Amino acid sequence: MKKVFKILGIVVVVIIVFIIIAVSVMYFKRSKQIKENYALLANDAPLINVDGKQFRDLNKNGKLDIYEDIREKTDKRIANLLGQMTLEEKAGTMFITMIGMTKDGNPMDMPIISTNGLEMAISFMLPPSSEMIVRKKMNSFNILNAYDANVLARYNNNVQKLAERTRLGIPITIATDPRHGTQNNPGAAIFTPAFSQWPSSLGLAATRDTVLVREFGNIARQEYLAVGIRLALHPMADLATEPRWGRINGTFGEDANLSAAMTKAYVLGFQGDSLNSSSVACMSKHFSGGGPQKDGEDPHFPYGKEQIYPGKNFDFHLIPFINGAFAAHTAAIMPYYGIPMDQTDENVAFAFNKTIITKLLRDSLKFDGVVCTDWNIISGSKLGEARAWGVENLTPVQRVKKVLDAGCDQFGGEDVPGLIVELVQTGQIMEERIDISVKRILRDKFILGLFDNPYVNEKKAVQITGSAEFRAKGEEAQAKSVVLLKNEGLLPLVKGTKIYADGIMNPEILNKYGQIVDDIAQADVVIMRINTPYDKRKDYFLESFFHQGRLYYNAEEKEKIFSLIDEKPTVVIVNLERPAILTEINDKCSALIAEFGATDEVLADIIFGKFNPSGKLPFELPSTWESVQKQLEDVPYDSENPLYKFGFGLYYE
Numbered sequence: 001m002k003k004v005f006k007i008l009g010i011v012v013v014v015i016i017v018f019i020i021i022a023v024s025v026m027y028f029k030r031s032k033q034i035k036e037n038y039a040l041l042a043n044d045a046p047l048i049n050v051d052g053k054q055f056r057d058l059n060k061n062g063k064l065d066i067y068e069d070i071r072e073k074t075d076k077r078i079a080n081l082l083g084q085m086t087l088e089e090k091a092g093t094m095f096i097t098m099i100g101m102t103k104d105g106n107p108m109d110m111p112i113i114s115t116n117g118l119e120m121a122i123s124f125m126l127p128p129s130s131e132m133i134v135r136k137k138m139n140s141f142n143i144l145n146a147y148d149a150n151v152l153a154r155y156n157n158n159v160q161k162l163a164e165r166t167r168l169g170i171p172i173t174i175a176t177d178p179r180h181g182t183q184n185n186p187g188a189a190i191f192t193p194a195f196s197q198w199p200s201s202l203g204l205a206a207t208r209d210t211v212l213v214r215e216f217g218n219i220a221r222q223e224y225l226a227v228g229i230r231l232a233l234h235p236m237a238d239l240a241t242e243p244r245w246g247r248i249n250g251t252f253g254e255d256a257n258l259s260a261a262m263t264k265a266y267v268l269g270f271q272g273d274s275l276n277s278s279s280v281a282c283m284s285k286h287f288s289g290g291g292p293q294k295d296g297e298d299p300h301f302p303y304g305k306e307q308i309y310p311g312k313n314f315d316f317h318l319i320p321f322i323n324g325a326f327a328a329h330t331a332a333i334m335p336y337y338g339i340p341m342d343q344t345d346e347n348v349a350f351a352f353n354k355t356i357i358t359k360l361l362r363d364s365l366k367f368d369g370v371v372c373t374d375w376n377i378i379s380g381s382k383l384g385e386a387r388a389w390g391v392e393n394l395t396p397v398q399r400v401k402k403v404l405d406a407g408c409d410q411f412g413g414e415d416v417p418g419l420i421v422e423l424v425q426t427g428q429i430m431e432e433r434i435d436i437s438v439k440r441i442l443r444d445k446f447i448l449g450l451f452d453n454p455y456v457n458e459k460k461a462v463q464i465t466g467s468a469e470f471r472a473k474g475e476e477a478q479a480k481s482v483v484l485l486k487n488e489g490l491l492p493l494v495k496g497t498k499i500y501a502d503g504i505m506n507p508e509i510l511n512k513y514g515q516i517v518d519d520i521a522q523a524d525v526v527i528m529r530i531n532t533p534y535d536k537r538k539d540y541f542l543e544s545f546f547h548q549g550r551l552y553y554n555a556e557e558k559e560k561i562f563s564l565i566d567e568k569p570t571v572v573i574v575n576l577e578r579p580a581i582l583t584e585i586n587d588k589c590s591a592l593i594a595e596f597g598a599t600d601e602v603l604a605d606i607i608f609g610k611f612n613p614s615g616k617l618p619f620e621l622p623s624t625w626e627s628v629q630k631q632l633e634d635v636p637y638d639s640e641n642p643l644y645k646f647g648f649g650l651y652y653e
């Protein structure tokens with residue numbers, strides 16, 4: 001037996017040594033490649049003095065080119081730069097994907113071992129920054145990290161300095177998914193404590209206050225600008241007509257006119273009345289409306305690829321784009337992953353669909369901004385297969401061609417510009433077609449002022465983001481978004497009320513007005529916070545972040561909830577990510593409150609009457625699971641006998 005253990009010990013040691021050697025070799029090779037990448041860069045762009053003014057000599061040729069001259073018209077600057085770009089540089093411009101940063105604000109090139117799971121995953125899954133910027137000549141990226149404002153600002157400056165050292169000095173456009181809510185979903189939203197905190201888009205819709213929504217956009221714009229983010233991969237103008245859909249939380253609800261008004265105010269807040277050097281460009285999504293998913297399943301996953309219209313209500317889903325995003329002159333549009341089943345001459349996903357992108361969006365609706373695909377529809381990633389729904393049989397290069405033929409300009413979540421180069425060099429796509437898209441992308445970079453000064457001030461970034469003024473406004477919006485659904489004379493509570501708290505993250509907050517007790521028998525009232533139910537799925541990595549499936553509480557969940565409600569008068573506060581089925585809870589509790597991303601402090605102020613609730617439901621709440629299953633995916637407020645109708649909301653008398 002000792003001999004066996006000795007042999008096993010030797011085997012284990014050999015394996016460990018082999019792993020160490022293999023990792024060392026990989027690390028050495030990658031380090032060598034990165035050094036070679038950076039060696040291809042030139043020096044910083046010098047400053048040129050012309051007519052008493054300074055300009056950046058981005059191509060380092062010792063003279064002032066038209067594209068470097070802020071005094072020239074944008075169209076002339078674009079034409080001048082385009083004429084100097086190689087095919088490879090044009091192709092790189094047409095891609096935008098995720099990029100990593102270190103906790104110190106440096107571009108991420110090497111894999112790292114970290115206690116921060118997201119940081120480590122990014123370092124292993126994404127290509128080195130230098131490979132994408134230097135070798136592949138890409139200049140648009142979306143960031144995933146949520147570091148402090150000074151780190152985000154430092155990263156912007158560091159990565160812009162790299163871009164400045166490329167052959168033509170084309171600046172980088174930094175983009176992001178929403179960062180101002182409480183949700184943390186790498187596929188949809190990024191919780192960023194450095195920024196002011198606001199309710200979700202559903203909560204903004206619940207306020208019914210377009211002035212407040214525009215003010216939110218303006219504040220978020222200032223916080224984004226402070227750290228160098230210039231492209232918002234939002235808002236979502238999709239309609240929540242299918243209550244099971246896992247991305248309802250990012251929408252403005254199920255009413256087309258309300259969503260249009262909110263979308264318009266949102267974009268105007270970020271961009272202003274027209275795009276300019278103080279704007280953050282908006283990429284509104286997901287054209288032509290990504291809400292009516294078959295059975296509510298999301299097309300991030302193969303089982304959710306079908307988008308259906310049993311109510312023949314396709315045009316209804318265009319309203320938030322026509323009267324919202326386009327009315328506010330959104331800079332860019334993103335189509336979704338799904339296939340609009342039987343709505344066009346071929347059942348292929350939106351970004352591959354020429355009828356949707358060219359005939360409808362370009363020709364009919366006259367949109368001439370950037371159209372960027374959703375992420376990973378061409379070649380897939382380490383997170384899974386390409387979401388090339390309807391064209392799974394095509395090769396990656398064929399998919400790129402179909403997207404370009406459909407009328408899109410930019411590829412999200414991809415870093416394969418070589419495929420465009422191949423298409424042009426083999427005569428399958430004319431370079432003039434590439435130029436059309438590159439012009440649109442460059443136009444936004446010029447208008448945003450990135451060519452003139454892409455740098456930010458780290459100290460000011462800390463002063464601006466998350467300021468007391470901005471946070472107070474966010475809390476005001478949270479309060480206005482809260483919806484009072486039921487009140488049997490219990491609310492507002494009187495000061496000194498003895499409270500048994502459940503599900504409250506910071507229960508001591510309630511001591512500001514009442515008295516927290518540990519024994520429910522001593523309590524006058526129970527205050528309970530619960531979440532929207534969902535099915536936990538494990539087939540795909542991103543499924544853990546997408547709350548999908550059932551809207552009813554299962555037996556175990558109800559047992560816990562009812563065990564408290566049956567003891568004492570209870571205030572139930574539910575965070576609504578989707579239209580939860582609250583019928584039984586509603587019947588038993590004394591008061592029912594819906595919130596869409598509100599802190600315990602804000603809720604305490606409402607429960608004790610400092611604020612009078614004024615929010616209105618952005619969608620109806622179904623009464624039964626059967627009614628959910630019977631309703632039509634593309635039709636709003638159509639479940640039988642809803643518990644609470646769209647627009648419902650009480651207030652204190």
